Amino acid sequence: MTMAVDALFVVTVVGLAVPVARRLPDRARVVLIAWLLALGVLAAGGAFLRDGRMPAYFAGVGLLPSAAGVAFVCSRAGTAVLAHTSPAALVGWQSFRVVVEIALWALALAVVWNVAGIAILANIVAHALVSAPTPFQALRLEPPTTVIATLPYIWLPGFLVPLALSLHLASLRTLGVGPAPVKET
DSSP states (O other), rough: OOOHHHHHHHHHHHHHHHHHHHHSHHHHHHHHHHHHHHHHHHEEEEEEBTTTTTGGHHHHHHHHHHHHHHHHHHSSSHHHHHHHHHHHHHHHHHTOOOTTTHHHTTOHHHHHHHHHHHHHHHHHHHHHHHHSSSTTTOOSSSSSSSSGGGTTTIIIIIIIIIHHHHHEEEEEHTTTTOOOOOOOE
């Protein structure tokens, strides 16, 4: 990878992380920043790539923030953030995946797009998991997909994929078809 591509990737992550962090409660903002920094430091130190293979714990890089994103979207804090976030902004932030998402929103296909986006995202993640050089590898591809275990690309499974999932769920929720908010007792 060239330095220009790496720089563009870092700019993309920062460009998404900053507006997301600004909308989060203080504690969640600190967790997000710490998570991104920790992933960067660990990836730069080679923690996610050993002898050309990714260890089994690499799955946690995407699973932990995905679970956190889903929990946040369904939480009281998530409800408060969503109350001050327009559905258009949620879809706009998803444009890091495909610029066409904005055009689909304009065509009033938001529900279809978000469901399709989640399905596409699940397909990509499933293929990445079975082709990554981990103990669970089922497909052997050349070149190996180990680049996602290095800095700055560790932020793809550790931030961008969970962000995409969370934004799709948040968008569906604002449309009245997503996960239900937590009921207060």
